[in-house]
Every structure is written in C-alpha cells, then in structure tokens.
Amino acid sequence: MILVTGAGGFVGSYLLKRLSTAGQPVRALVRSRSDFERIRLASVAACRLEITDAISLDAALEGVEQVVHLAGTFRELGRGTFDVVHQNGTRRLLQAAKGANVKHVIYISTLGAAPDRIYPYVRSKWLAEGEVRGSGLPFTILRPSLLFGDGDRFLTPLTRLLRKSPYAFIPGYERLRCQPLWVGDLVSCLMRALGSGVGKGEVIPLAGPEQITYEGVIDLLQKRLESSRPKIRLPISLAASLTLLLERMLRVPPLTSGILDIWRLGAITDRHAVRKAYGFTPMPLSEGIRYLLSSDEPPSRRRGRKQRAAAPDRTPER
Ligand SMILES: NC(=O)c1ccc[n+]([C@@H]2O[C@H](COP(=O)([O-])OP(=O)(O)OC[C@H]3O[C@@H](n4cnc5c(N)ncnc54)[C@H](OP(=O)(O)O)[C@@H]3O)[C@@H](O)[C@H]2O)c1
Incomplete structure (x- = not known):
C-alpha cells in the first residue's frame, strides 16, 4: 500500500491517476471535504485529516509500505505557516510512519533547498528535509524545480x-531565473522511485x-x-x-x-538532471x-491548430 499525502493537490492528482492506472494499491490523504469526495468518487481509498493537527495519523498509515509526502503549501494562512506545515507536519507524519514500519518515504522538497536560504518557503523545505534525513526511515528526497501542467500554481x-x-x-x-519541469515528468520519476527504488537514499535535483x-x-x-x-x-x-x-x-x-x-x-541545475537520475528527457x-x-483558446483562434492531445509521456518503455 502506498500513502500519498497532499493527494488532492496539483501533483497529487497526477500521481493518483498514474498509480490507479498502474493498478497500485493506494491510499490518499487529503484535507478538504471536496478533495475527499472527488477522490472517493474515483474509487480511490481516502482519509481526510491535517498532518499538523493533534489527532493521530496512525490509522492513515496502517498497512502502508511506502509514503509519497506531497502535502505542502505555497502561502502562509493563519496557523498554517511554512515551518508548521513543512517541518512540523513532516515530523508528525514520519513519527507515525516509523510506528507503522514504513519501508520507504519519498519527500518532495524543492530545487535549491539548503541551510543558508533566506526565503521562508525554501528554508522550510530544507527544514522538512532534515526531518526526513533524521527519521531513520529509508528515504528518497526529490528536489523539483517549478512545475508546470494543467492546474499548476505558476x-x-x-x-x-x-x-x-x-x-x-x-x-x-x-x-x-528558473528551470521549469513538466509535472508528468516528475510523476514518471516518482513511479520509478516507488517501483524499483531508483534513487533510494539520495537527494535528487530534478529540472527541465x-x-x-x-x-x-x-x-x-x-x-x-x-x-x-x-x-x-x-x-x-x-x-x-x-x-x-x-x-x-x-x-x-x-x-x-x-x-x-x-x-x-x-x-538551477544540470539540464540533464532527470536523464542522469531517471533515464529520460523531460x-x-x-x-x-x-x-x-x-485547448483553451477561443475556437476562432484554434482553427488550423492541432486539438490538445493526451499529455505526452516521455518516459521510455520499460
Ligand atoms: N508545484 C510546484 O511548482 C512545486 C515545485 C517544487 C516543489 N513542490 C512541492 O511539491 C508538493 C506538491 O505540490 P503541489 O503543487 O501539488 O501543491 P498543492 O497543489 O498546493 O497541493 C498541496 C496539497 O497539500 C495539502 N495540504 C496542505 N497543508 C496540509 C496539511 N496541514 N495537512 C494535510 N494536507 C495539507 C493541500 O490541501 P488544501 O488544498 O486543502 O490546502 C493540497 O492538497 C509540495 O510539497 C510542494 O512544496 C511543488
């Protein structure tokens, strides 16, 4: 069983689709009622809670072997500061994961995370990485650049x-400057990290x-x-x-x-970072x-252009 936190978000939605298509047993951890209903309608098992709440995360982790930890925020609202959501939330999740004997935690950090960062979002991701490294659990830390795709934040x-x-x-x-990465390509890396443990024990920068x-x-x-x-x-x-x-x-x-x-x-990082780590070109x-x-241009402007096809998948056949 794979637990995906932040499963109702942008990356989570892409990942859930790919895991479901691959027939992987998955449990989605979501926060809002609407995400919970939407995911349940797609016949994916879901539990609804906040990783920063005092309530126990044990039930969400029961029977879980791998965790993909995506829950995070790009803005600070009320008590949900970057440090609380990223560092404290990650710590609580990992404590429960340890209790459940989870075999592998994959954390999505951010490109450029480092101890001396002054920007609050990036600094909090570094602190969360520290929680993952110090947890004693087998981990992979992926550091993607800014992501683009349908419904992205950018x-x-x-x-x-x-x-x-x-x-x-x-x-x-x-x-x-930035080095944007297609969300589908991040998900391809995640599928490999989950499937064959590519990158286990490593911190991997990923960029377009x-x-x-x-x-x-x-x-x-x-x-x-x-x-x-x-x-x-x-x-x-x-x-x-x-x-x-x-x-x-x-x-x-x-x-x-x-x-x-x-x-x-x-x-920014090596332009071939994804190829080097996961063997394909983003x-x-x-x-x-x-x-x-x-697909969202007015029909008059769309004439003569190709209709939007299925999102390209650049992962080589395995
Ligand atoms: N998108 C990018 O460009 C990018 C780049 C680098 C790294 N990342 C990282 O990748 C991860 C996924 O990003 P994303 O773009 O999918 O973000 P997103 O769309 O904002 O999704 C994040 C999800 O986490 C949930 N969440 C936030 N706080 C929570 C809490 N306390 N308890 C439980 N769930 C909580 C959110 O729920 P609500 O919807 O209810 O708030 C949302 O569903 C994040 O950790 C982000 O920092 C993203």
Missing part, C-alpha cells in the same frame, strides 16, 4: 492574469531542459496567446508585498509567496505551453 494563474490585465507584470529588475527568466516565460506565453501586453517591472519588494496582499484576498491568487520565493532563489517548457494552451 503557468495557469499567470496565463489567466495575462489574459485579463492590460499589462504584463514582471517582478524584479534583476532577471529571475531549459533555464529561463520570468520575462522569458511571459514572452513565450504572449507569443502563444498572440498578445503583446506592455511589460511593467515591479521592484521585488513591491511585488512581494502585493503577492502577500493578493494571496490573503483571493482564493486563487496570480502569484503566491512560495512560488515567488522559488523565482527569487533562482535555483519536456521543454515551450512544448508544454503549446500543449497547455491548445
């Missing part, structure tokens, strides 16, 4: 904002083949949307304050503090944008 809100706003806002005068600036992403989106909004650069401190404000006001803000922290850190961002935007 391209989807950015595209929505670009469509609505007369301007294209760019945080910072310095060139924020392109290193790109925030402005570069805006350019790719504008090209695909056939728009040319004038660009406005915001001082990074103003962008950070606006982000804080918007994430408190809106259920789905255009940017969150956690995502902005990833951009500000500007972590999807370039430009291809992902073409795929993602192909």
Whole structure:
C-alpha cells in the first residue's frame, strides 16, 4: 500500500491517476471535504485529516509500505505557516510512519533547498528535509524545480492574469531565473522511485531542459496567446508585498509567496538532471505551453491548430 499525502493537490492528482492506472494499491490523504469526495468518487481509498493537527495519523498509515509526502503549501494562512506545515507536519507524519514500519518515504522538497536560504518557503523545505534525513526511515528526497501542467500554481494563474490585465507584470529588475519541469515528468520519476527504488537514499535535483527568466516565460506565453501586453517591472519588494496582499484576498491568487520565493532563489541545475537520475528527457517548457494552451483558446483562434492531445509521456518503455 502506498500513502500519498497532499493527494488532492496539483501533483497529487497526477500521481493518483498514474498509480490507479498502474493498478497500485493506494491510499490518499487529503484535507478538504471536496478533495475527499472527488477522490472517493474515483474509487480511490481516502482519509481526510491535517498532518499538523493533534489527532493521530496512525490509522492513515496502517498497512502502508511506502509514503509519497506531497502535502505542502505555497502561502502562509493563519496557523498554517511554512515551518508548521513543512517541518512540523513532516515530523508528525514520519513519527507515525516509523510506528507503522514504513519501508520507504519519498519527500518532495524543492530545487535549491539548503541551510543558508533566506526565503521562508525554501528554508522550510530544507527544514522538512532534515526531518526526513533524521527519521531513520529509508528515504528518497526529490528536489523539483517549478512545475508546470494543467492546474499548476505558476503557468495557469499567470496565463489567466495575462489574459485579463492590460499589462504584463514582471517582478524584479534583476532577471529571475528558473528551470521549469513538466509535472508528468516528475510523476514518471516518482513511479520509478516507488517501483524499483531508483534513487533510494539520495537527494535528487530534478529540472527541465531549459533555464529561463520570468520575462522569458511571459514572452513565450504572449507569443502563444498572440498578445503583446506592455511589460511593467515591479521592484521585488513591491511585488512581494502585493503577492502577500493578493494571496490573503483571493482564493486563487496570480502569484503566491512560495512560488515567488522559488523565482527569487533562482535555483538551477544540470539540464540533464532527470536523464542522469531517471533515464529520460523531460519536456521543454515551450512544448508544454503549446500543449497547455491548445485547448483553451477561443475556437476562432484554434482553427488550423492541432486539438490538445493526451499529455505526452516521455518516459521510455520499460
Ligand atoms: N508545484 C510546484 O511548482 C512545486 C515545485 C517544487 C516543489 N513542490 C512541492 O511539491 C508538493 C506538491 O505540490 P503541489 O503543487 O501539488 O501543491 P498543492 O497543489 O498546493 O497541493 C498541496 C496539497 O497539500 C495539502 N495540504 C496542505 N497543508 C496540509 C496539511 N496541514 N495537512 C494535510 N494536507 C495539507 C493541500 O490541501 P488544501 O488544498 O486543502 O490546502 C493540497 O492538497 C509540495 O510539497 C510542494 O512544496 C511543488
């Protein structure tokens, strides 16, 4: 049995689909009632709780051999600070996992996690990694870069904002850089880590083949949307304050503090990191944008272009 925490989220939804298709016994740990109902409707076993609550996690871990720990947050709301959710939540989960004799824990951290990080989201992921390393349980720590895919926390809100706003806002005068990774490619790595233990005991950076600036992403989106909004650069401190404000006001803000922290850190890695660790080449961002935007263009603009096909799977046959 595999327990997936944060199973109702962006990565979790992709992973659950892949595990179900592969016929793997899986239990989803979710927080909201709506995620719980949706997952149960898909005939996946689910339990509903917060990993940071005082209630016991033992029942969720009964009979579990492997855990994929995805539960996390990109914004701090109320008592749910980055440190509480990432560090304390991970500690509580691992204590219960130890009691249940779990054989393997896979933690999704973030590219660039390190002890000296000042950005709160990234620092909290490093602290959570420390909990995993010190747990005494066999582990794999995956450090993906910013992820893109249907319903992501980065391209989807950015595209929505670009469509609505007369301007294209760019945080910072310095060139924020990133190396985005297709969510389906992360899930392919996870399937290998679960199936044959590839990477057990290691900390593995995972990123796409392109290193790109925030402005570069805006350019790719504008090209695909056939728009040319004038660009406005915001001082990074103003962008950070606006982000804080918007994430408190809106259920789905255009940017969150956690995502902005990833951009500000500007972590990049080997362009062949995924190939080296898991043996396949991930999807370039430009291809992902073409795929993602192909079905939600107005029909008049879609004419003559290919309809959106099934998400490409670049994992080689095994
Ligand atoms: N997306 C990226 O670009 C990216 C990049 C690098 C690393 N990561 C990491 O990958 C993991 C998955 O990311 P994601 O994009 O799938 O995030 P997501 O869509 O926000 O999903 C996170 C899930 O965790 C749940 N959660 C949050 N706090 C919880 C708590 N206290 N108890 C139980 N569940 C809780 C959330 O539930 P609610 O919906 O109820 O809040 C949500 O379902 C995260 O750890 C993230 O830090 C993501």
